[in-house]
Amino acid sequence: MLSRTADHLFWMSRYIERAENLARLLDVTWQMSLVPQPVEVANQNWNAIIALNSLEEAFAKKYATVNAENVLRFMVSDTDNYASIHSCLRLARENAHAVRGTITTEMWETLNSTWLEAREKTFEQLYNAGIADFFEWVKMRSSLSRGTTLGTLLQDVSYHFIRLGILLERADNTARILDVKYHVLRPHGEEEGATDFYQWGALLRSVSAFEVYRKAYRDVITPERVAELLILRMDMPRSLHFCMNGVVKNLDLIANNLSNETQRQAGLLHAQLHYARVEDILEHGLHEWLTDFMDRIYLLGNGISKDFLVPMVEAA
Amino acid sequence: MNFYNEMMDANGGVRSHYQGYDEWLKATPPERIARKRAEADLAFHRVGITFAVYGEEAGKERLIPFDIIPRIIPSAEWTSMQAGLRQRVKALNMFLNDIYHDQEILKAGKIPAEQILNNAQYRPVMKGIDVPGGVYAHIAGVDIVRAGAGEFYVLEDNLRVPSGVSYMLEDRKMMMRLFPELFAKHKVAPVQHYPDMLLEKLRAVAPNGVSDPTVVVLTPGAYNSAYFEHTFLAQQMGVELVEGRDLYVKNETVYMRTTQGPQRVDVIYRRIDDDYMDPEVFRADSTLGVPGILRAYQAGNVTLANAIGTGVADDKSIYPYVPEMIRFYLGEEPTLNNVPTHMCRKPEELKYVLAHLSELVVKEVHGAGGYGMLVGPAATKAEIERFRALLIAKPDGYIAQPTLALSNCPTFVEEGIAPRHLDLRPFVLSSGKDVDMVPGGLTRVALTEGSLVVNSSQGGGTKDTWILEN
Numbered sequence: 001m002l003s004r005t006a007d008h009l010f011w012m013s014r015y016i017e018r019a020e021n022l023a024r025l026l027d028v029t030w031q032m033s034l035v036p037q038p039v040e041v042a043n044q045n046w047n048a049i050i051a052l053n054s055l056e057e058a059f060a061k062k063y064a065t066v067n068a069e070n071v072l073r074f075m076v077s078d079t080d081n082y083a084s085i086h087s088c089l090r091l092a093r094e095n096a097h098a099v100r101g102t103i104t105t106e107m108w109e110t111l112n113s114t115w116l117e118a119r120e121k122t123f124e125q126l127y128n129a130g131i132a133d134f135f136e137w138v139k140m141r142s143s144l145s146r147g148t149t150l151g152t153l154l155q156d157v158s159y160h161f162i163r164l165g166i167l168l169e170r171a172d173n174t175a176r177i178l179d180v181k182y183h184v185l186r187p188h189g190e191e192e193g194a195t196d197f198y199q200w201g202a203l204l205r206s207v208s209a210f211e212v213y214r215k216a217y218r219d220v221i222t223p224e225r226v227a228e229l230l231i232l233r234m235d236m237p238r239s240l241h242f243c244m245n246g247v248v249k250n251l252d253l254i255a256n257n258l259s260n261e262t263q264r265q266a267g268l269l270h271a272q273l274h275y276a277r278v279e280d281i282l283e284h285g286l287h288e289w290l291t292d293f294m295d296r297i298y299l300l301g302n303g304i305s306k307d308f309l310v311p312m313v314e315a316a
Numbered sequence: 317m318n319f320y321n322e323m324m325d326a327n328g329g330v331r332s333h334y335q336g337y338d339e340w341l342k343a344t345p346p347e348r349i350a351r352k353r354a355e356a357d358l359a360f361h362r363v364g365i366t367f368a369v370y371g372e373e374a375g376k377e378r379l380i381p382f383d384i385i386p387r388i389i390p391s392a393e394w395t396s397m398q399a400g401l402r403q404r405v406k407a408l409n410m411f412l413n414d415i416y417h418d419q420e421i422l423k424a425g426k427i428p429a430e431q432i433l434n435n436a437q438y439r440p441v442m443k444g445i446d447v448p449g450g451v452y453a454h455i456a457g458v459d460i461v462r463a464g465a466g467e468f469y470v471l472e473d474n475l476r477v478p479s480g481v482s483y484m485l486e487d488r489k490m491m492m493r494l495f496p497e498l499f500a501k502h503k504v505a506p507v508q509h510y511p512d513m514l515l516e517k518l519r520a521v522a523p524n525g526v527s528d529p530t531v532v533v534l535t536p537g538a539y540n541s542a543y544f545e546h547t548f549l550a551q552q553m554g555v556e557l558v559e560g561r562d563l564y565v566k567n568e569t570v571y572m573r574t575t576q577g578p579q580r581v582d583v584i585y586r587r588i589d590d591d592y593m594d595p596e597v598f599r600a601d602s603t604l605g606v607p608g609i610l611r612a613y614q615a616g617n618v619t620l621a622n623a624i625g626t627g628v629a630d631d632k633s634i635y636p637y638v639p640e641m642i643r644f645y646l647g648e649e650p651t652l653n654n655v656p657t658h659m660c661r662k663p664e665e666l667k668y669v670l671a672h673l674s675e676l677v678v679k680e681v682h683g684a685g686g687y688g689m690l691v692g693p694a695a696t697k698a699e700i701e702r703f704r705a706l707l708i709a710k711p712d713g714y715i716a717q718p719t720l721a722l723s724n725c726p727t728f729v730e731e732g733i734a735p736r737h738l739d740l741r742p743f744v745l746s747s748g749k750d751v752d753m754v755p756g757g758l759t760r761v762a763l764t765e766g767s768l769v770v771n772s773s774q775g776g777g778t779k780d781t782w783i784l785e786n
Contacts, residue, residue, distance in 0.1 A: 003573040004562050098538055101547040101557060157575065256576045308575040 005099050006161045007309035012095035012103075013149075013165035016111065019088035020142035021173035025049060026075055026085075027135040028181065028206030032199055033068055046071040048180045053083050072131060077123035085138060089118045092145075104152040107145065114141040157254055164250045164304065171243035172297045174207060178230050179290040182223065200226060207238045227286060228278040240293065244270040247300070254308065262303030269296055320464050321735055322387060322725040333390045333784055336501050341385075349384070352494045353728065356382055359490065381777035382487060383727050384494065387738060387759040388782045394755060397460065397468055397742075400651030402751045403642060405456050405744045408473060408629050410645040412452035416442045416625065426644050427637045435634070436682070437627030439590065441597060445614055447623050448521040449748015454621035455514070455585075456744040457481075460652070460757075462723040469653045469720060471739065473638065475622060475630040477587050480778075481743050482545040484758040485510060485552075487780040503785040505755035511552035513745055513752055514585075518553075520747035521619045522582045529582035531555045532572065534563070536588050536604045546587050560588070565608035568615040583619045590624050632715050633659065633681045655720060661712035669716040670707060673700045676716040677768075678707070691768055693719050722768050725779070727761055737762045739770050740781065756781035 029049060033042045047066045050059050055074075058081060063070040078084045082091075093115035100108050126134045146166070153159050181203045200221045204210040209229055216233065217225055233239045248270045251263050281289045323334045330338045341349075360379050389397075414420050415432055416439075422429040432438055457478025459471040488507050492499055515531065522529035535546035537559050550557035562572050563581065571578040586593065592602040594610040612618045628634060636657040639650045658665040658676070669676060673692050680688040690703045707714055724735035742757030759779040760770035770776040 001575045002556055002558060002562050003575055004559065006575045100538075101551050161575075254575060258577070311573055311577070 001157050001161075003309055003311055005102055005158070007305075008095040008099040009102065009158055009161045010165040010304070010309060012092050012099070012111070013162040014169040015088045015092035015095065016114075016142050016145050017166045017169040018083075018173065019085050019092065020139050021170065021177070022075065022083075022085050022088065023135040023138035023142075024206045025173075025177050025180070026072065027132060028177070028202050030068070030072070030131060030135075031202040031205075032181075035198055043067055049075065052176050052180050055081065055083060069127070072127065073123050076126065076131070076134070086118060089115050089138075089141075102158055104148070106148040106152045110141070110145045110148050114145070160250045160253045161308075163246060164254070167243045167246040167250070168297060168301055168304075170238060171240050171247070172294055174230055174238050174240060174243070175290050175294050175297070177203070177206060178227065179287060179294075182227065182286055197221060204229075209236060209238065212236055224278055224282060227282065231281065232273060232276055232278060234274075241270075241273040244273055251304075256307065258311065259303075259307040262300065262307050265296070265303060266300055269293075269300070319721050319735070319737070320462060320723040322462075322723055322738075323385075324726075333388050337386065337388065337498070340495075340498060340501065353384060356384065356490050356494060359493075360486070380483060381763060382490060383761060383777055383779045384491070385726050385728065385733070386491065386780040386782045387725055387740070387761075388784060389740075389756065391784055391786050393466060393468075394783045396466075396651060398753065398755075400468070401458055401742055401744050401753065403646060403648060403651055404458065404470065404473070404638065405453065405746055405751055407642040407645050408456070408475065408638065409450065409452050409746055411641045412623070412626060412629050413447075413450045414645070415628065416445065416452075421641065421644055424644065426640050427634070431633060431637075432628060435628050435631060437625070437631050439625030439628075441610060441614075442623070442625040446616070448523065448619055449746075451521055451746045451748045452623040453626050453629070454517060454521060454623075454746055456746070457741045458744060459739055459741050461720060461739045463720050464723075467653070469655050470638075471655065472632065472635065473630045474741075475626040476589065477622070478741070478743065479542045479545055479587075480741055480758045480760075481510060482548040483778050484743070484756070484781070485548075487758075487778055491780040502782065505783040505785050507754040507756060507781075510743070510754045511549060513754065514549070515553040515555070517745045517747040517752070518583045518585055518619075518621055520749060521621065523616055523619055526582045530580060531583040531585065532558045532581055534558055534560070534584050534586040534588055536560075536592070540587075542587065549585070560603070560605045563606045563609070565606060565612050568608075568612045568617055570606065570609060570612050570618045581618060583621065585621050590627065593620075593624065631681060632657075632679055633661075633712070635715070655717045658716040660707055660714045660716060663711075665716075666707065666711045670704060673704060675719060677719050678703055678714055678716045681713050681715060689769075691719065694766065694768070719768070725761065727763070727777075727779070729763060729765075734765070736765070737768050737770065738779065755783035 026049070029045055032045060043066050046068055049071060050056055050066065059066075059071075059074055062078070062080070063074060074081055075084050077086050079086060081087060093111045096103060096108055096111040121134075149159070149162055153162070200223070201210060204213050204221070204226065207230060213221065213225070213229055216229060216236075219225075229236055229239065231240045234241045234245060236242055244266065248263075248266050251259065251266050255263060323331060323338070325331055357379065360382060411421065415422070419429075419432075421427055422432060453475040455478060457474040457480065459474065460468050461471055462468050484507060518531045519529055531553070532555055533546055533550040533553070535543060535557055537543070540546070547557055556562075556572065558572055558581075563570055564573070565571075566578075570581045570584070572581050588604050591598045593605040594607060595602045595605055596607050597610045598605075609618070609620075610624070613620055613624070636654065636659060639654050642648055642650045658669050660666045660669055669678070673690070674695070676690075676692045678690040678692070690699060692700065695703075722737040722739070724737045726733045727736040729736070738759055738761040740757050740759050742753050744751060744753045746752075759781045760776045761779055762768060762770045763775055763777050
């Protein structure tokens with residue numbers, strides 16, 4: 001397969017997955033902000049989203065204060081913000097457009113109509129209609145795109161690059177959601193009151209893990225178990241372990257003679273998740289552990305790019 | 317002026333090869349026709365068979381109107397036309413081979429040397445290069461019009477990057493889908509094997525020693541007006557569609573960047589003009605091409621289809637010499653007519669042209685796509701005067717031809733069914749061993765009443781083209 005084609009497929013799937021996860025993160029933050037709390041605390045939560053994406057500067061250029069509405073506007077509809085949901089949906093569609101001949105008609109039509117519909121609505125319209133509905137819509141469109149891919153695309157190398165993009169992006173995004181929310185919640189977690197239950201519940205719901213948690217533990221929600229579920233649980237589709245499992249598998253399927261080191265890095269990270277204990281991770285410090293994980297995901301992305309997508313050319 | 321009607325004879329009777337269609341049309345309820353026409357529009361939109369330039373947000377894709385009344389050509393007429401096309405394209409390829417080698421035709425004085433050597437489309441870099449099979453124009457789109465019964469004229473030979481073949485194929489697919497019963501009733505010669513034929517020809521001109529060549533289609537990219545056709549042909553042939561940035565040259569060899577490392581490319585069906593192919597040699601600002609590709613080409617390690625420098629043979633200033641080429645290289649009389657052409661660079665012919673502007677068609681020598689031309693009988697006084705000034709200022713930039721009585725064919729228009737002028741573009745494929753084509757070609761129709769300009773950029777439409785087998 002042409003490297004450029006693989007590059008478009010990889011980023012097409014990363015952007016749609018990123019849009020979905022951003023919708024999830026904003027959704028959970030929005031849900032949590034509905035529980036009575038001091039304004040500073042609420043704004044701190046919104047600020048964490050900006051910080052998490054290293055967008056402080058870009059945000060400060062356009063908005064005077066950090067509050068729910070400004071952050072939502074910036075992260076949902078701002079066309080200047082390359083990381084907004086709006087931008088992600090546009091970029092997913094642009095990448096798909098460039099490889100129309102490689103993806104199926106259904107896939108193209110899904111991403112194209114998602115973008116066409118998204119650009120129709122102003123932020124005010126979305127906000128007034130209930131922003132949670134919009135987040136739900138983004139999640140559904142991402143599911144639809146995944147579903148048409150699974151249901152219509154030949155499972156050859158193009159499918160592997162698409163899966164790789166989705167899983168790598170999701171691993172990074174789940175780590176981010178957990179990192180930003182765990183620390184907001186943890187200090188109050190000593191005595192588990194009703195508030196904490198709702199907060200943890202919202203976090204779990206944001207990664208579709210509330211019912212999963214119930215099924216897996218049949219017990220009250222504790223921060224340790226939440227961390228365990230989202231990091232180590234192998235059969236939970238949004239956990240880090242699950243994602244890395246798929247990354248390793250798909251990398252093996254596309255391996256070339258440049259990709260040894262990238263495969264080794266992926267395998268190592270996977271093994272470390274496979275044999276880890278949540279106690280050790282928490283003792284080491286969850287934030288430090290997640291930061292390290294995200295750095296390594298970033299390096300993996302670079303490795304994939306170097307080995308497959310934009311290979312260096314020897315001088316002519 | 318009296319026009320030859322493809323369907324009806326002078327007395328209003330239906331020509332024999334249209335009788336089956338005519339009966340069907342009369343027997344089919346108008347509502348069904350209307351429904352089918354709407355269905356065709358919808359399907360073309362959904363598949364995205366569009367041509368206009370994509371805006372940044374790709375909202376403005378335009379359809380080429382499709383007409384459901386086919387253009388039917390009886391087998392005997394096609395047989396003679398096909399022979400004429402073979403002869404013509406063969407001679408044109410021999411001409412290209414000659415002028416980039418020994419230039420016998422110039423030595424023999426058949427064409428003034430300066431007409432060739434000073435032509436902007438003549439590429440000195442091609443001098444002395446041997447191309448596989450001696451073929452330069454692997455794909456030729458020859459535009460043919462009919463003036464009367466059996467009277468066909470070649471309007472122009474498109475030897476650079478002729479387009480439109482995807483419409484020919486999609487039009488047929490659409491007709492078969494909408495009206496299968498018509499195909500049960502008529503023996504219409506199939507055209508759907510065109511991509512296979514094209515691939516076979518491209519493989520046949522692979523560089524020496526390459527037995528299983530890698531063929532690619534090179535496109536300027538998604539924003540090119542013919543991008544649909546590029547993806548279509550690559551997909552139908554099962555080869556990669558590449559852009560310039562996907563290719564690079566190392567050791568005089570072309571490679572494409574793939575996820576499994578570099579892969580050698582042997583034959584490039586390129587849909588990029590000469591000027592943009594290699595920034596090292598042609599336009600330095602081109603980002604569409606591949607630096608160094610001409611070195612690889614000169615070394616014989618890659619085949620370009622069409623070759624570099626074919627424009628000198630389809631240039632309108634060279635067109636008048638094609639019959640002479642056929643006589644010179646093949647020792648035959650041309651089967652297809654050339655339109656009598658006045659070369660305005662000759663003072664006495666310019667004088668004649670200036671005196672008869674309102675009767676003539678004036679064309680820019682390097683123009684294409686129906687731009688920059690004057691159709692005298694349809695022009696306003698102001699337009700004629702504008703061209704008069706242009707001709708006087710730059711006579712060698714123009715040719716003039718009598719206005720042909722282009723044939724017409726019944727066509728669905730707003731008011732119902734009315735005759736509209738049309739032409740035919742067969743796609744002629746050459747590999748050195750033989751010259752081939754699928755029966756028929758793309759029929760283009762001028763949808764504006766009285767208009768003689770069929771180009772899609774000027775609002776033209778298309779029809780399915782039927783060659784009836786006996």
